[in-house]
Amino acid sequence: MTKFIYKAKASPSKKVEGVIIADSRSSAIAKLSQMGYTPLAVSGEKESSGKASAQVISFSSRIKSSDVTDFTRKLSDLLGSGFTVSRALGALSRQARNKAIKGVILDILSRCDAGESLSSALGHYPKTFPQFYVSMVRAGETGGGMENILKRLADFGEAQAENRAKILSALAYPVLMIIVGAVTIIVLMTFVIPKMMDMFSDMAQTLPLPTRMLLFISDILRNYWWALMAVIIVAAVIFKKICSSTEGRVAIDNLKLKIPLVGRFETMSETSRFARTLGTLLHNGVPILESLKIASDTIGNTMMRRNMAKAYESVKEGSGLAKGLAMSAIIPEDVISMAALGEESGSLDKSLLKIAESYEREMDRTVKMMMSLMEPAMILVLGGIVGFIVISMLLPIFEVNFLVR
Numbered sequence: 001m002t003k004f005i006y007k008a009k010a011s012p013s014k015k016v017e018g019v020i021i022a023d024s025r026s027s028a029i030a031k032l033s034q035m036g037y038t039p040l041a042v043s044g045e046k047e048s049s050g051k052a053s054a055q056v057i058s059f060s061s062r063i064k065s066s067d068v069t070d071f072t073r074k075l076s077d078l079l080g081s082g083f084t085v086s087r088a089l090g091a092l093s094r095q096a097r098n099k100a101i102k103g104v105i106l107d108i109l110s111r112c113d114a115g116e117s118l119s120s121a122l123g124h125y126p127k128t129f130p131q132f133y134v135s136m137v138r139a140g141e142t143g144g145g146m147e148n149i150l151k152r153l154a155d156f157g158e159a160q161a162e163n164r165a166k167i168l169s170a171l172a173y174p175v176l177m178i179i180v181g182a183v184t185i186i187v188l189m190t191f192v193i194p195k196m197m198d199m200f201s202d203m204a205q206t207l208p209l210p211t212r213m214l215l216f217i218s219d220i221l222r223n224y225w226w227a228l229m230a231v232i233i234v235a236a237v238i239f240k241k242i243c244s245s246t247e248g249r250v251a252i253d254n255l256k257l258k259i260p261l262v263g264r265f266e267t268m269s270e271t272s273r274f275a276r277t278l279g280t281l282l283h284n285g286v287p288i289l290e291s292l293k294i295a296s297d298t299i300g301n302t303m304m305r306r307n308m309a310k311a312y313e314s315v316k317e318g319s320g321l322a323k324g325l326a327m328s329a330i331i332p333e334d335v336i337s338m339a340a341l342g343e344e345s346g347s348l349d350k351s352l353l354k355i356a357e358s359y360e361r362e363m364d365r366t367v368k369m370m371m372s373l374m375e376p377a378m379i380l381v382l383g384g385i386v387g388f389i390v391i392s393m394l395l396p397i398f399e400v401n402f403l404v405r
Contacts, residue, residue: 004028008037010094015040018093018106021114031113035090062100063128069157071101076150085118085146104128117141132277132294139284149284156280166364170371174378181382188389189218196393207396214392246302253302257330265366270304271335272359279352289316304330321348 004025007017016037022028025042032039071092078088089109096102104125111121119138122129133153140149197215207215221228242248257263277298281291292315296308307328314324322340325331335355342351 004042006032006037006039006043007041008032008039010037016093016102016106018103020106020110022110031110035109036094063098063104065157066161067098067101068128068133069154069161071096071105072150072157073154076147076154079150080147086112118146132281132298135281135286135290135294136284139281139286142285152280152284156276159276163360163363167367170367174371174374177375177378177382181378181385185382185385185389186221188386189214189221193218193389193393194222208392208399210388210392211395214389250302253304256301257303261366261370265363265370266301267304267330267332268359268363268366270299270301271332272356272363273298274304274308275335275352275359276356279349279356282349282352288321292321307331 002022002024004020004022005017006020006028007015010016020028020031022031028042029039032042074092074095075088078091079085083091086109089105089112093102093105093109096105107124108118108121111124112118117138119134119141122137123134136149136153137146140146193214197211197218243252256266274295278291278295281294282288286294289312292308292312296305296312299305299308307330310327311321311324314327315321320340320343322336322343325336325339338351338355339348342348345351
């Protein structure tokens with residue numbers, strides 16, 4: 001099989017391009033005609049291999065998670081309506097507005113027409129369709145009910161997007177306050193204060209300590225801003241290097257777990273993601289060892305991922321999941337108890353999904369509480385800084401008035 005890059009007409013006013021897999025150029029042209037396209041140009045991979053690979057790479061880099069969720073939902077609906085996989089993919093490729101997802105769908109369609117399974121074709125785009133997604137589709141191919149599995153994948157993607165949106169919307173107001181407050185303070189320190197303090201330069205009196213402190217900070221900001229920027233950039237580079245190293249990542253992740261409120265939120269977030277992924281995979285018939293490996297890879301915290309690796313080894317040796325989780329000092333007791341109950345009743349997948357739902361609700365409450373505390377705290381901090389600046393500016397005026405009297 002050879003990859004062919006093609007340009008074709010989908011309608012008199014609409015042109016499309018993408019990648020198709022076929023035995024020969026004539027076979028590729030025939031496939032394009034079957035898809036309802038009028039071929040304009042078809043070139044083999046050998047003629048333009050660099051262009052082909054660059055195009056596939058650019059496809060994955062321009063596709064958002066919302067595009068994948070939309071594709072999954074529509075594919076589930078079409079398969080549920082009696083469409084074959086090839087026919088459904090062809091319809092979705094014509095409907096797609098995003099050129100990147102369109103190119104990926106066309107390539108997947110070509111691979112499926114060439115004899116590959118849908119899960120195998122999706123596996124060629126790991127950045128767009130992660131291992132979790134591919135394993136779920138493979139389970140659907142093995143056990144049937146592909147449209148239901150795709151529906152669950154779409155629900156899963158929408159739930160994740162909703163959680164991200166909640167956190168971002170909660171952070172929007174505090175971030176806006178920080179930006180506005182920082183800009184206000186910088187303007188006061190670099191433009192307003194120097195001009196107001198010029199009036200006191202000819203006075204013989206000694207300025208109050210708060211005023212001298214304010215002028216000192218203002219001079220640093222005006223005259224040595226480049227040094228401050230250099231320090232910030234160097235610190236950011238050093239921090240990035242620490243995060244990129246294994247030891248540094250472990251130390252940072254361990255520190256996050258030990259900070260009182262942040263640690264609890266981190267544990268809930270990672271446990272919820274792990275439990276929902278594992279429960280969804282098990283519910284759709286993916287073997288537990290494969291499910292554990294995939295679910296563990298979704299954990300971002302290094303310390304928790306290492307603890308989940310212990311659970312994987314425990315299950316691999318024949319022990320239960322609850323016993324493996326109990327070997328960790330990080331995994332919450334209620335998670336271990338629910339996992340043990342699920343194993344005893346033969347409904348481990350349902351128990352894990354209940355854990356995920358419970359933690360997601362608690363996370364939502366925690367985020368709301370943190371934001372409700374953060375807003376007044378930020379107002380107090382920014383108000384205190386601005387108040388210090390105003391008082392420091394007014395103190396010399398008060399002293400002059402006192403001397404005049």
